[in-house]
Amino acid sequence: MLDLRTVTERLDETRAALARRGFTDAPALDRLGALAVARRDAIVDVEALRHRRNVASEAMAQVADKRSAEFAARRDELRAVGAEIKALEARQSEAERELTDLLARIPNLPDESVPSGSGEADNVELRVFGERPRFPHEPRDHVDLGVGLGILDFERAAKLSGARFVVLRGLGARLERALIQLMLDLHVDEHGYTEMWVPTLVKDTALHGTGQLPKFAADLFRIAKDAQWEREAEAGGHELFLIPTAEVPLTNLHAGEILDAGDLPVAYTAYTACFRSEAGSYGKDTRGMIRQHQFDKVELVRFVRPDDALAELERLTGHAEAVLQRLGLCYRVVELCAGDLGFSSKKTYDLEVWLPGQNAYREISSCSWFGDFQARRLKARFRPAPDDKPQLVHTLNGSGLAVGRTLVAILEQYQLPDGSVRVPPALRPYLGGLDTLRPPG
RNA sequence: GGAGAGGUGGCCGAGUGGUCGAAGGCAACCGCUUGCUAAGCGGUCGUGCGGUGUAGAGCUGUACCGGGGGUUCGAAUCCCCCCCUCUCCGCCA
Numbered sequence: 061m062l063d064l065r066t067v068t069e070r071l072d073e074t075r076a077a078l079a080r081r082g083f084t085d086a087p088a089l090d091r092l093g094a095l096a097v098a099r100r101d102a103i104v105d106v107e108a109l110r111h112r113r114n115v116a117s118e119a120m121a122q123v124a125d126k127r128s129a130e131f132a133a134r135r136d137e138l139r140a141v142g143a144e145i146k147a148l149e150a151r152q153s154e155a156e157r158e159l160t161d162l163l164a165r166i167p168n169l170p171d172e173s174v175p176s177g178s179g180e181a182d183n184v185e186l187r188v189f190g191e192r193p194r195f196p197h198e199p200r201d202h203v204d205l206g207v208g209l210g211i212l213d214f215e216r217a218a219k220l221s222g223a224r225f226v227v228l229r230g231l232g233a234r235l236e237r238a239l240i241q242l243m244l245d246l247h248v249d250e251h252g253y254t255e256m257w258v259p260t261l262v263k264d265t266a267l268h269g270t271g272q273l274p275k276f277a278a279d280l281f282r283i284a285k286d287a288q289w290e291r292e293a294e295a296g297g298h299e300l301f302l303i304p305t306a307e308v309p310l311t312n313l314h315a316g317e318i319l320d321a322g323d324l325p326v327a328y329t330a331y332t333a334c335f336r337s338e339a340g341s342y343g344k345d346t347r348g349m350i351r352q353h354q355f356d357k358v359e360l361v362r363f364v365r366p367d368d369a370l371a372e373l374e375r376l377t378g379h380a381e382a383v384l385q386r387l388g389l390c391y392r393v394v395e396l397c398a399g400d401l402g403f404s405s406k407k408t409y410d411l412e413v414w415l416p417g418q419n420a421y422r423e424i425s426s427c428s429w430f431g432d433f434q435a436r437r438l439k440a441r442f443r444p445a446p447d448d449k450p451q452l453v454h455t456l457n458g459s460g461l462a463v464g465r466t467l468v469a470i471l472e473q474y475q476l477p478d479g480s481v482r483v484p485p486a487l488r489p490y491l492g493g494l495d496t497l498r499p500p501g
Numbered sequence: 502g503g504a505g506a507g508g509u510g511g512c513c514g515a516g517u518g519g520u521c522g523a524a525g526g527c528a529a530c531c532g533c534u535u536g537c538u539a540a541g542c543g544g545u546c547g548u549g550c551g552g553u554g555u556a557g558a559g560c561u562g563u564a565c566c567g568g569g570g571g572u573u574c575g576a577a578u579c580c581c582c583c584c585c586u587c588u589c590c591g592c593c594a
Binding site: 103104110117 | 511519520529530546548549550551552557562563564573574575
C-alpha cells in the first residue's frame with residue numbers, strides 16, 4: 061500500500077511513476093485526492109464535536125445531584141451531540157473504507173533504477189552464468205527424461221488430483237528432498253538465514269499484508285471446510301487460504317511489531333509447499349511440471365533498514381544465485397522492466413535457468429524489493445534509535461529456489477544421450493553418493 | 502467438538518460506569534549520587550490520526566485497555582457477536 065499523504069501531495073509524480081508500470085487508472089487517483097479531503101474534513105468536524113462532548117461530560121461528572129434539573133438539561137443537550145457524532149463518524153469511516161479499498165488496489169511505484177518497458181520483451185538481461193550445455197543428440201525435455209527414468213508420474217497424479225500435479229517416485233522424490241536440504245543448508249550455514257517452519261494455511265489478513273489480496277484472489281486456493289464454515293467466513297469468521305509462497309507466512313511474522321534496529325537485517329528461510337490455482341493460465345505450460353498447482357519452494361525473506369535496501373536486494377539475489385552456481389546450472393539474471401513488475405514490487409531480478417528441452421530460459425527465482433509497501437500493510441516497523449519514532453521497515457524476498465523447476469533444470473541440463481542423468485557433484489552427498497540416475501532395466 | 506477461565510502499555514499486574522492513557526512493579530533511557538557490594542535518589546519512559554507550526558522540534562485535539570457492534574450525557578468497566586490463549590474432557594497424526 062502506498063502512503064496516502066505522499067500520494068495526494070505528489071499526485072503528478074505518483075501518476076507518472078504508476079504509468080511506467082502500465083497503471084493508468086486516472087479516475088482512481090483523482091478520486092483518491094477527493095476522498096482524502098473528505099476524510100480530513102470529517103475528522104476535523106468529528107473531533108471538534110468529541111472535544112465539546114468530553115468537556116461537557118466532565119462538567120456533568122462534577123454535578124453533585126444527578127437528578128437535578130440542571131443535570132437533565134445538560135444531558136438532553138448532549139444527547140443530540142452524541143447523535144451528531146455518530147453521523148459524522150459514519151461519514152468518516154465511509155471515506156476511509158473507500159480510501160483503503162482504492163489504495164489497496166494500487167500497485168507499488170517502480171524504483172527510478174528500473175528500466176522502462178511494457179512487458180516481458182523489455183526486460184533487461186544483466187548477466188549469464190555458466191554455459192549452455194551442448195548435446196550430441198536432440199535434448200529431451202524433463203517429461204521424457206523423468207518418465208523414462210521412472211521418477212515422474214503425471215498420469216497417476218492426474219488420477220489423484222487432476223491436471224497440473226505430479227507424483228515423484230523413488231529417486232525423484234529423494235532428489236526433491238535432497239534439493240530442499242541442500243538449499244536450506246546453504247542459506248542457513250553460509251548466508252546467515254534463520255530457518256523457519258511455518259503454516260501453509262493462513263488467514264486472509266496475512267495475504268492482505270503481502271499484497272496477494274484483495275486483487276489476486278483468483279490465484280489462490282481458499283479453504284471452505286463445509287457450508288457452516290462458509291457462512292462464518294462470510295460473517296468475518298474462519299477463512300483460510302493455502303499459501304501461494306512462503307513469502308506470506310514469513311513476511312507476516314513481524315506484522316504489527318516494532319523491531320529493534322539492532323536486529324536488522326532479519327533474514328528468514330523456509331521450505332514449504334506452495335499452492336497456486338493459476339486461474340488465468342490455462343493453456344500455458346500444460347506439459348510437465350513447470351506450472352503446477354502444488355510445488356515446493358525454499359524461500360528467502362529479509363527485513364531491512366530502508367538505507368540498505370538496494371544493497372540488500374543485490375545480496376539476496378546473490379544468495380539465490382549461489383544455489384544455481386552450486387549446482388552448476390546455467391542461468392541468467394534478468395531485471396524486470398517497469399511494466400513487468402509484480403504488484404507489490406519496486407524492483408525485481410528474475411533468475412532464469414536454461415532449459416534445453418524448451419530451448420529457453422525459464423524463471424526459477426524472483427527476487428524483489430518491496431520498499432515499505434508491504435510493511436505499511438503489515439504495520440511492520442523498527443526504531444532507528446532508542447528515542448526515535450518507529451519507521452516502516454523495508455521487505456525483500458526471493459525464491460531460493462523453486463525446487464520443482466530446479467529438478468527440471470537438472471534433468472534437462474545434465475542429461476546424457478541414453479536418457480540417464482548425471483547428478484551434480486554438490487548434490488551427491490545428499491543422495492548417498494549417487495552420481496547418475498539411470499533408466500530401469 | 503463439550504465445560505470452564507482469561508485477553509489491559511516492551512514485560513508483569515491493578516482497575517466493575519465519570520477525576521483512567523490507565524495505579525504499582527520490572528525492563529529501558531537521562532541525570533545525580535556512590536563505603537550500604539550488578540546498590541541508592543530524581544526524572545523520562547506508548548502508538549495512530551488530525552490541527553497548528555521557526556514544519557521528522559514544540560504546542561494542541563482526538564482515538565486506542567483482543568476485534569466489531571450496542572446501551573449511556575459519558576464505557577477498560579454493562580450487553581451482543583467474533584477471534585485468540587490457557588485448563589479439563591472427547592477425538593486424532
